[in-house]
Amino acid sequence: MDEKNDDLQRIEASRDILSSAIAQTMVIYGVTPSVGRIYSTLYFADRPLNLDEIKDEVAMSKGSVSTGLRELLDTEMVIKVWKKGDRKDHFIAEKDFFRNFFAFFVKMLRQERNIISRANEQVEDTLQEIAANGESEEAREMAQKDLADIQQTNIYFDWTLRLANALESGDIYNFIPKHNQEGDDTGHNKNSSNHN
Structure with missing residues (x-):
């Protein structure tokens, strides 16, 4: 051979x-x-x-x-x-794994957002009515808590929408470049401050 x-x-x-x-x-x-x-x-x-x-x-x-x-x-x-x-x-x-990842991830983010947003829309009016006019203090407090939770999910989904848009537009590369900074094999820019 x-x-x-x-x-x-x-x-x-x-x-x-x-x-x-x-x-x-x-x-x-x-x-x-x-x-x-x-x-x-x-x-x-x-x-x-x-x-x-x-x-x-x-x-x-x-x-x-x-x-x-x-x-x-x-x-x-x-x-x-x-x-x-x-x-x-x-x-x-x-063959562009970045594109594959972005397409998949954006699709999943949007699907998650749509499912939860529809559920939130279905229950918000009921919860607002109970929070304002519920017959018991316990029911009013539960409705207010659930409305606060919905507000938190709305903040999360607003963020995921912006993330999806950044992935689709390529703006994500401004924050996380495809390639490591020169001389750095960790992917972190040694000159940037540490953000939490």
Whole structure:
């Protein structure tokens, strides 16, 4: 065996290890390891792949691959691309992990905010009415406490909305740069003061 083939085999073995790790960590993004295998296959592909090619690579059913691709498209971790002369859809992995993280995190922040905000809106009028006109002191105090808790969640969700906007706009990099400061392997700027 010549050195070139040995190197190619070692690269393939390295990619298998990385693919396995990527597939396992996809659970963090709310997808199963099998969907993670689809992503890692596309991540290491040297060209866009169609559904049948992905199916053959990951040894999953066509239906499972199709469902997995929809999940990955929804989370913007995979992009559908057009390939000249071919009517089949082709897919590539979004390799920018910053973008993947931001898209996922912003989606989760907004989903959390929407669920809690709707619940708050459903109960606020009732709690305000009880806080003002409740028949017992205990009920009025409980309603006032719950309204104060809702106010705190509103402050939190205002902050998470600003965080989501900073992630989407890239303003987050003004506070946390992608790269460490020169000479600092911790990611902290040695010249900045410590903020709590």
